[in-house]
Amino acid sequence: MVYKKYLLIAHYHKDGQIRSDLVNLIKLFSKSFEKIIFVSTKLSFSEKKKIKRFAYIITRPNYGYDFYSWKVGINFIRNKFYDDFDKRKILFLLPSSLLYLKPQKLLKEFNKIKNFDNRVLCLSKSWEICEHIQSDLLIFSLNLLKQKKILNWWNNIKKFKSRQIIIYKYEIGLSKFLDKQNIKTVPIFDENIKDFPSNLIRLLKLRVFNIFFKVRRIYKKNPTHFYWKSIYKKFGFIKIELIKSNPHNVEIRDFKKIFRGKNNSKLHLEAINN
Numbered sequence: 001m002v003y004k005k006y007l008l009i010a011h012y013h014k015d016g017q018i019r020s021d022l023v024n025l026i027k028l029f030s031k032s033f034e035k036i037i038f039v040s041t042k043l044s045f046s047e048k049k050k051i052k053r054f055a056y057i058i059t060r061p062n063y064g065y066d067f068y069s070w071k072v073g074i075n076f077i078r079n080k081f082y083d084d085f086d087k088r089k090i091l092f093l094l095p096s097s098l099l100y101l102k103p104q105k106l107l108k109e110f111n112k113i114k115n116f117d118n119r120v121l122c123l124s125k126s127w128e129i130c131e132h133i134q135s136d137l138l139i140f141s142l143n144l145l146k147q148k149k150i151l152n153w154w155n156n157i158k159k160f161k162s163r164q165i166i167i168y169k170y171e172i173g174l175s176k177f178l179d180k181q182n183i184k185t186v187p188i189f190d191e192n193i194k195d196f197p198s199n200l201i202r203l204l205k206l207r208v209f210n211i212f213f214k215v216r217r218i219y220k221k222n223p224t225h226f227y228w229k230s231i232y233k234k235f236g237f238i239k240i241e242l243i244k245s246n247p248h249n250v251e252i253r254d255f256k257k258i259f260r261g262k263n264n265s266k267l268h269l270e271a272i273n274n
Helices: 020-029 065-084 103-112 142-146 148-155 163-180 193-205 212-221 228-235 240-244 262-272
Strands: 004-011 035-040 056-059 089-095 098-100 119-122 138-141 184-187 237-239
Touching (some): 020 035, 020 103, 065 148, 098 240, 138 142, 228 237
Parallel strands (some): 035 056, 119 184
8 A cells, every 4th residue: 555644743942943854854754755744833934934844834932842743733733634635644743752754764764664554553562651652753544533432532631741741641641542442552663772781880879779670660661862863873863952961871882983074063053042
């Protein structure tokens, strides 16, 4: 079956700018994606001009984080393109909280996916609090949005300002909801044990943990941090939170190699200033 792809991006920038990596991603994806919808909490007129040829642009007030942007985008798609809601149309949800250094790698991985039936794909799962999908990347058939219960779930997303509430009600909440609907949640990234030893040693040196299973438990909490090398190698992006603050003190010496060169050093600076 040949699938037609829609891309929905949730964007935030404190100064209303759009980073160069996002512009590059949108231009690249526009060549093979049916439609791109870009939902931003703030975007200046001059910045809009960078992508207006390639995407539908929606601006909204700054609340509710990515999930509220996705709610707005999904309702836009439903109202404007409802006839496209069938199992051959796939919706990809991406946030601006990832630095897309090599978008061609991400596109290549997207093109490898063949089975979307009655499932929601995610980048990875977290075991913090309980097992749940992480919202760094979500993929599902638009046909699912024809189901009243699923559409109602998205429409019931509220304007919370707390990130922790968003995680609990919507990352964990979506996982529980999909499970009740007998819809599988499938990660497309397999954790790579090669990333484990260097970060384990680093944590032990910092005396953060001294028992292996506790360290392993932390690894399960945030794969985009602890397995960033494998994710970057396969998908071409890095979590901006890791670049800016590295909250888990993972090993990031390879950043020097990755951000060497004029282009990547510019992208690195843009990510820090996001």
